[in-house]
Amino acid sequence: MSATAVQARPSSTTSADPTPRRPKGRGLGLVAWLAGIVFFLPIAWMALTSFHSESDAATNPPSFAAPLTLDGYREFFGAGGGASPWPSLINSTVASLASTLLVLILALPAAYALSIRPVKKWTDVLFFFLSTKMLPVVAGLLPIYLFAKNTGMLDNIWLLVILYTSMNLPIAVWMMQSFLSEVPVAIIEAAQIDGAKLPTILTRVVAPIALPGIAATSLICFIFSWNELLFARVLTGVVAETAPVFLTGFITSQGLFLAKVCAASLVVSLPVLAAGFAAQDKLVQGLSLGAVK
Template sequence: MALTSERADAAGIRRRPGAPAGRTVSMRSRERRRTVGLGIVAWIIGLIFFGPIVWMLLTSLHSETTAATNPPSLFAPLTLSSYANFFGAASGASPWPPLINSISMSIGSTAIVLILSIPAAYALAIRPVRKWSDVMFFFLTTKMLPMVAGLLPVYLIAKSLGLLDTVGLMIIIYTSMNLPIAVWMMRSFFAEIPLEVIEAAQVDGAGLLLTFRRIIVPLSSPGIIATALICFIFSWNELLFASVLTSTTSYTAPVFLTSFVTSEGLFLSKVCAASIAISLPVLAAGFAAQDKLVQGLSLGAIK
């Protein structure tokens, strides 16, 4: 009886005074079954979300004839011909110009977003301006308008200024799209910084720039990295504005991906291979910053 009670205490289960030891063991068993059940559910949900990616990868490794069979042949011979066709420009267009355009637009817009959002978030969180809640609501309202509703005005303005089919125009578009959400995210990260730390630095004689560089940026670096990665992903995956505002010289990787869908012939394996190849930069960036991303997105959560 005493040994059972010690095991229950070691497991973190406190037996109520007067409760029998058998009930304590039953509670521990139910807690264990609950943990195992939640783990199984988590694995099932993960497989559901990861399954289409695995399916797309397998399809890209099959020939076009095998990929088009119904039902699909899972044990068909694997081949890298679709990837060779993609990188070898067998379709008649090289994938490197759109990939370079997407990288330039995504990195350029993300850098500008960070340069603009960090001071704005600092002013709204640590040194709040008057009616800062109205300012935040204004940023939020810019995301309420559907993107397609602003497509025609943007096209007419860009045409009148001679900016159609340019990388600079897309950087401006992506910056305006990602700036509101970046300000919202950065403000929540800056709001977690204790004001006592900033006040102590100011008492020691540190100015605004020194405090910002030595205190604020290091403490909020996970949030900054998370914001940068999300803005990069949004810019990389954008298709609507890129398909309308670019044509021959500045078209992006998602626009190039749509060219593989044709009305004649088989294209499923090529589309899957192109999708995997185009997704690799985003996957690599997410994998490299996964620790900072999880830490940054968890800031402000109730622990």
């Protein structure tokens, strides 16, 4: 009896093994899909409306079975005699890419000093960087406008480059400090033993290891710069007008041309969507390294 009982115990424990919780996993997956669809619906609606005529786009409720046309895109690109969007798109590209490049050049050494070779009270330094983002943008608008007016930099694309760099630099240092803290110090010490200087260590040792974090930081800085409207609206006119400012010109006293606005919004959003799609793996990998800890 005792031997039988002893032999029966393993079978009872094996039969009591927990089964995978598939219903719960399927439920979470369904919720994730529903959330993704909810967030995607406005973009899909905007894309569909951009291919409708103005009369069909203005119907309420919207006519999803209306015939498709490219008139909204033709008018956006100046086929109807309107202003060309290319100067504004080029200005946004120059301001976003140049400011993002400057942010990376300045943020990488700063993050290196705060993570791998930390300075005294480095947590206070990080808090100071982050506290600069707490100032309302409107509070600094008038001083910056007066400075730009007195220095003759109004309607200058390079003024936006400087502003976007200063605006994105604190958050970039904060993010990259978290990324670079994951870099093994032993690799850097080995490079120093081999005679590598600081620029070589940053470009050939630290940067390749922290590439996902650098890509995530670059994408976020690019999006912030591309979408910025307030400073571009106040500090630019005709020469340095950016794409978001160009979009505001579609709201006129004659009314809101919905199909044309949707076409313009979709075109202006494409660079950001393309950059996010191209770097989505690096973005997820970079954010998972600890940028949102």
